[in-house]
Amino acid sequence: MSASILSRPRTAPTKPATRRNGFRSNRGSSNRGGGFASKLTVNGLLIIGSAYMVVPVLWLVFASTKNAADLYGTSAYALGNFSLFENIANVAKQDGGLFFRWLGNSVMYAGVGAVFGSLISVMAGYAFDKFQFRWKDSLFGFVLVGVLIPNTATVLPMYLLASLVGMTNTIWAILIPVLCNPFGVYLARVYSASYVPAETLEAARMDGAGPVRSFFSLGLPMMMPGYITIALFQFVGVWNNFMLPLVMLQDQQLLPVSVGISIWQGYSVPQPEFTPMVITGSLLSIIPLLVAFIMLQRFWKSGLTAGSVK
Amino acid sequence: MATQALTTTVRRQGRALAGTGGRTAALFLVPFFAVFAIAMIAPVIYSLVLSFHSQQKSGLGFGEAKTVFVGLENYVQVFQSETFVEGIARLGLYCLIYIPCMVGGAVVFALLMDATVAKARKLFQLLVFLPHAVPGVIAALIWAYLYTPGISPLVQALQGGGIQINFLDAHMVLPSIVNIGVWEWTGYNVIILFTALQAVPREILEAARVDGAGEIRAAVSIKFPLILPALSVIMLFTIIGTLQLFTEPNIISKATASVTSTWVPNLWAYDAAFIRHNLNQAAAASIIIAGLAAILSLAVTRLSSRMNKS
Structure with missing residues (x-):
């Protein structure tokens, strides 16, 4: 591998x-x-x-x-x-409050990626850790290859495919890719190994709980700190993503704030009166992230550790 | 019948969690691999197909363009393109400056934070991590303003000291973009390395102190070798990250003409798809970038596992 x-x-x-x-x-x-x-x-x-x-x-x-x-x-x-x-x-005021529409879009894209994308990753990571099945190693190999392929290298291919099926310039062009978080699967496997003892699951099975039930009532709550960490990183990753929405979306109403601000920056070159709006907009767009990071310090630190320290 | 029973028992021997065979595992894995297939595998396959084809107009250029199989011709054209090769070379130069600065800076800062005399570690951790909460677009915007004469306190201060630097001219723009990357990523890696340093066993450092090793000696010959595994993971992700270089030059290109529309390979591919409307070449370029990432990460993992063994 x-x-x-x-x-x-x-x-x-x-x-x-x-x-x-x-x-x-x-x-x-x-x-x-x-x-x-x-x-x-x-x-x-x-x-x-x-x-x-x-x-x-x-x-x-x-x-x-x-x-x-x-x-x-x-x-x-x-x-x-x-x-x-x-x-x-x-x-x-600008363009009838378009900026807040962009902020809202960013919250939606990043929120869906964080909540659902991370759940998908956590489920997969849990299965890789706790279940025995055929082709486990080669499937996990796929996940690792996914971790190693740079995001931007798949953005254009994704665009090409999306335009083949007519999905560019829709929210799905963003919402589907943000669900895919291979690094989250890797992290979730680590978290599952360290937070969820096999004995607990065995006890649950004795009591007659099926694997799905024991995941939702035991495994997932025990992995909650890991889930929050993965979700936080995915939220930030999607919030910061620039190339994907830039390529996929043309309708200004659908843009996230990162691309929106860069459009304003383009305006500010011939019209300097746009500059204060670019700067103020930039500040407004990082405040949610700063607050999230300061409040969730405990989680991102453990996330960085689990990802990199052997 | 009999063989089926046999395989079930064999499988159960692995870990004593019954009911966790292939069918249950599939339930947990299907969501992830479905989005993985849609968002990564399918786009790459479709791009591979596109990259072997070309749009050719018949005869005098009238009528519909036809899709023709051209083999490796797109790849040949991409590699023959002067701007693409220049982009690759520029990316190489970027790596040569960026990686030592960023990784070196992170190591030094983490070691300083781990020094016995360091104060207020928690505060420093939070402060160095701050840039990571700033999206790449905003980071590039902030620095673009900090590089612009007339608005930048930095340029102003340097002028006050009698130094005239145009951060955005043809020679300085590459180091200027390197600086944005260093600003964004150093703190993130400081946290990873600092956590690794905290896991260095106390006893070893104590023993070294008894043997008369000073703080600097201990940092260089004990702590540094022990964080090498964390460092190799950082190298891996840094190299993958540099191949993604797109956002910063894209933003800076609006502030200066020194950054062309084909400045790095990702910009080249974007330009091919949306300005030159040659999707086949864009696909070939994306595949080349992904391939490059694969080769480099393979090289880094090989190298680091050899280093860890010896």
Whole structure:
């Protein structure tokens, strides 16, 4: 199999990690690790690195409070005339509230991908972990090949196929592809192996529960953290997807916010008065994701671990 | 009859979960493999078919175009196209700059965060992960503005220091796009590597300290080798990710003429399909990109499994 690194899912080593972390911070740095200079260097470098990550987003926040004249006229982090609400009003007014239609479309596409796409992945991953069946390894091999094929390499082929059957420019051109999440299947297999003990399922079977019933009443609830993680990543993946909707959709009413904003950016080249709307729209479109990430920190961290650490 | 009974018992021996044979497994797997077939396998097969055909007009170019089997001619044309080959070379150059910067940066930052003297680890984790919550389109937009003279605080500050850089001219635009990728992905990989570092057994580090190894020595010769498996997974996904390069150049191309419509292979394929209306060539180019991804990920997995063994 081409993906020998991925082919053996392991359980996520989260528990020892937290224990060790706590252990360490209790010890503090007084008795080891050097003096003031190294403390300054390490933390100074960490601050510089984080600043590089944060400053562009901060710029977006500041820029969205400015109107077109201030944007080009005043220093970047100075507050000009505070026009954030005016900018938001302009965004909302443009083309009869088209922006919120785009946001709504993004929520729908990403939501369907997150809820149903992840359920499909979790079911498949659970089956790969818990059931014995023929061609299991070769089927899982297909899943791994799916993980390894770049998304953008299948977008044009998908478009070509969709135009053959006349499905371009419909919501289905987006909703069907977002259900397919091979990496989710891989993660779900890992989660199933670490969260769902075979003994519990055996006990359920003794009590007369069929495999479908025991999945929905035992397996799925036990895998809930994994399900949420996969759903979160799928939500973000679909929300960020640009090439698929760009290729598939022509009707502006169907666009997700990523493509919509890029169209406005195109307008803003000949008409600079569009620039504040592009900037404010960008800020509005990342707020839902930022909130989701901060609230669901616990989940995405465990997701990254399970995916990559052996 | 008898053979059937035999196979059932054999199957049951594997894991003692009865009622989990092929038929139940199918129930769980069919949804996933159905969307997988529609969203990945069928498009690729259809593109393969398209890539071996061509639309040819009969005689003087009047009348309906006919679909003719042309064998590998489309592939030959794609590889003979100067712009496509340039795109591949540019993508190669992009990888050569991007991968060391991003992966190197992530390793250094993760090691710094794991240093004993580091403070506020949770906060730094959240801050470095922030860019990942920003969609690629928005990230490209933010940086496009940060590169544009007149609006950018960055250009302004550099000018104040007497440095004149045009981030978007023909020479600088590639590093500028690399920077967008570095900004988007470094933090994500820092989290993965930091989690891997936390799983490094305490005792080994303690022993090294007793033997007189300093913090830097421990980082280089103990921690780094132990996170190599995580690093190889990161390399794999980074290479697949770079082949997807589309969103950032697409957005930047609206801000500068330095990014042409065929700048990287994905843009080339998009251009072939929607500007030049040559679907057969677009299909061939997509297949080439997917093939390239397959070859590269095979190479990375081979290499890393050999490294892990030795």
